[in-house]
Amino acid sequence: MFSRSLRVSSSLQGNLRNFGTTKQCNVKVAVAGASGGIGQPLSLLLKQNPLVTELSLYDIVNTPGVAADLSHINSPAKVKAYNGAEALKEAFSCAEVIIIPAGVPRKPGMTRDDLFNTNASIVRDLAVAAAEVAPKALIGIISNPVNSTVPIASEVFIKAGNYDPKRIFGVTTLDVVRANTFIAEAKNLDPIKTNVPVIGGHAGITIIPLISQATPKVSFPADQLKALTERIQEAGTEVVKAKAGTGSATLSMAFAGARFAISLIRGLRGESNVIECAYVRSDVTEAKYFSTPILLGPNGVEKNLGLGPLSDFEKELVKAAVPELKKNIEKGEKFVKG
Numbered sequence: 001m002f003s004r005s006l007r008v009s010s011s012l013q014g015n016l017r018n019f020g021t022t023k024q025c026n027v028k029v030a031v032a033g034a035s036g037g038i039g040q041p042l043s044l045l046l047k048q049n050p051l052v053t054e055l056s057l058y059d060i061v062n063t064p065g066v067a068a069d070l071s072h073i074n075s076p077a078k079v080k081a082y083n084g085a086e087a088l089k090e091a092f093s094c095a096e097v098i099i100i101p102a103g104v105p106r107k108p109g110m111t112r113d114d115l116f117n118t119n120a121s122i123v124r125d126l127a128v129a130a131a132e133v134a135p136k137a138l139i140g141i142i143s144n145p146v147n148s149t150v151p152i153a154s155e156v157f158i159k160a161g162n163y164d165p166k167r168i169f170g171v172t173t174l175d176v177v178r179a180n181t182f183i184a185e186a187k188n189l190d191p192i193k194t195n196v197p198v199i200g201g202h203a204g205i206t207i208i209p210l211i212s213q214a215t216p217k218v219s220f221p222a223d224q225l226k227a228l229t230e231r232i233q234e235a236g237t238e239v240v241k242a243k244a245g246t247g248s249a250t251l252s253m254a255f256a257g258a259r260f261a262i263s264l265i266r267g268l269r270g271e272s273n274v275i276e277c278a279y280v281r282s283d284v285t286e287a288k289y290f291s292t293p294i295l296l297g298p299n300g301v302e303k304n305l306g307l308g309p310l311s312d313f314e315k316e317l318v319k320a321a322v323p324e325l326k327k328n329i330e331k332g333e334k335f336v337k338g
């Protein structure tokens, strides 16, 4: 039932996926790290979304069980398990969207950068496979440290000669989800209708909530603004501490990752006005990769919407973040380039 047959992939390949003009919707989404704390609930949320027609679950362990379980849900997506490195290329083959939550999470006392030694090679190897068998896929990288893993994946594609900066994204949606939640709580707003862009990167001071651009419009005294900003920057650590050694955010990340993946698909389908903040190749600041609101389209990044008007407080946050980001980016690039 969970066939690994190449026939399936090549028949999919045979389908013309011209989303922009025909709105045909064969959408294969591959999740790498699908058996993990994020991977399982993320796959559940993707399985229940009718825009997904094939869900390819890749991990080094346990995907047959996860796939068997999800496959009983009465939604359109055909679920397939790919277990172990030898199944990786087939898992990714002809995917429109690849989401990567593979790798180790933090324990209390660790920074995201402390995960580099383990996760850098995991993301590199996944990117090598993607560059070979799904060079046109839109790739969302969740694995930390995102500030470095996105440059790593990008360098792999550059080496392979098929880099398209419009197609590789660091998933920072959880920062937006958290900012929306905390600001809505503080002002007694509907959290679903609250939107706070979060720019920069995805670690500590590189996370920059733009509360001055929140909708609906909100304002806070300086001390409260600082406290809210710091809570958003340290929200991942808040979860790591609460989980007391058993991992980091998984359920809220699955929610955020599914939201981002579905936005990528809506862009692919040619829907208008699909906007998500994401960490992408950028010339908006001096950092080579930077998260800003991105208009998504049939080729991934349709338009980088930039920083928008910043308050003086936010300008200082950007100033502090850029040198840190540059360090994280160089570290990732060096890992691939040597």
Ligand SMILES: NC(=O)C1=CN([C@@H]2O[C@H](COP(=O)(O)OP(=O)(O)OC[C@H]3O[C@@H](n4cnc5c(N)ncnc54)[C@H](O)[C@@H]3O)[C@@H](O)[C@H]2O)C=CC1
Binding pocket: 032, 033, 034, 035, 036, 037, 038, 039, 058, 059, 060, 061, 101, 102, 103, 104, 105, 106, 115, 119, 122, 141, 142, 143, 144, 145, 146, 171, 172, 173, 174, 175, 202, 247, 248, 249, 250, 253
């Ligand atoms: N971008 C963001 O906002 C967030 C990122 N994360 C990051 O997501 C990553 C995953 O976190 P969890 O799901 O909690 O970890 P987890 O340990 O529960 O799951 C990770 C999964 O990756 C798999 N894996 C390991 N090596 C692999 C490989 N070479 N290929 C495919 N799969 C492989 C493991 O078998 C496991 O099933 C961590 O690096 C974490 O820091 C976590 C939360 C938020």
Ligand SMILES: O=C([O-])CC(=O)C(=O)O
Binding pocket: 105, 106, 112, 144, 174, 202, 235, 236, 237, 239, 240, 248, 249
């Ligand atoms: O904090 C972590 O290690 C996981 C993560 O990136 C987040 O929850 O934002």
